Amino acid sequence: MTDVVIKASNLSRRYDEGSGRVDVLNGVSLDVSRGERLAIIGSSGSGKSTLLHLLGALDKPTTGEVLIQGENITAMRAKAAGDARNRLLGFVYQFHHLLAEFNALENVALPLMIRGAKPSEAEARAEHYLNRVGMSSRLSHKPGQLSGGERQRAAIARALVTEPCCVLADEPTGNLDDTNSGMIDELLTELSQDSDTAFVVVTHDIALAAKMDRTLMLSDGLLQLFEG
Numbered sequence: 001m002t003d004v005v006i007k008a009s010n011l012s013r014r015y016d017e018g019s020g021r022v023d024v025l026n027g028v029s030l031d032v033s034r035g036e037r038l039a040i041i042g043s044s045g046s047g048k049s050t051l052l053h054l055l056g057a058l059d060k061p062t063t064g065e066v067l068i069q070g071e072n073i074t075a076m077r078a079k080a081a082g083d084a085r086n087r088l089l090g091f092v093y094q095f096h097h098l099l100a101e102f103n104a105l106e107n108v109a110l111p112l113m114i115r116g117a118k119p120s121e122a123e124a125r126a127e128h129y130l131n132r133v134g135m136s137s138r139l140s141h142k143p144g145q146l147s148g149g150e151r152q153r154a155a156i157a158r159a160l161v162t163e164p165c166c167v168l169a170d171e172p173t174g175n176l177d178d179t180n181s182g183m184i185d186e187l188l189t190e191l192s193q194d195s196d197t198a199f200v201v202v203t204h205d206i207a208l209a210a211k212m213d214r215t216l217m218l219s220d221g222l223l224q225l226f227e228g
Contacts, residue, residue, distance in 0.1 A: 006030070010064040026222055037201070037213045057082075088165050089167070092167060104138055107158060112162060129161045152184055153187065156188070166197065169203075
């Protein structure tokens, strides 16, 4: 099996706005290796989130393609792309997107339930990953009963529970104070070192980017190596 889990080739994304045209990405190519920790930085509006959405099959490129473990998600219809996301990828966002009516255990088990796993199996694996992120005493708490850092920890557990080949994280520390941000930085580093899961992290947090194996800067619609 190849060590490249995500292969993006010649990605462009164009938006038509009235009589004008906005080119956000201009031929981006990127390989993400198994177990790699990759940060993508850039100014606001540079297209970082757009690129992450293309890598995660949440949007389709104007040109180019994305292969995840050899599967061309760009060519898939919506349902097939959704199934591929559930099988192959995990997602963490700036805002946790936990469901308010479910407790932490239920929230983390949900992706497995959607996949069709038995409730007992889904909850057992969810508990395992909540334990890994330091949430063993908060399983029955709903999001409104959790701190900001705890909610983001639960969101990370939810991203990992399907044991994806890659986790895509969009500003995972952007809504946290310095203390919780540092804790999430350390957690992401620890989790990536303990598994073969790749992490692609879009961030403004230079401290987080510095802990990654590689940092790329998105500028003028293109990626280039950032060496600090």
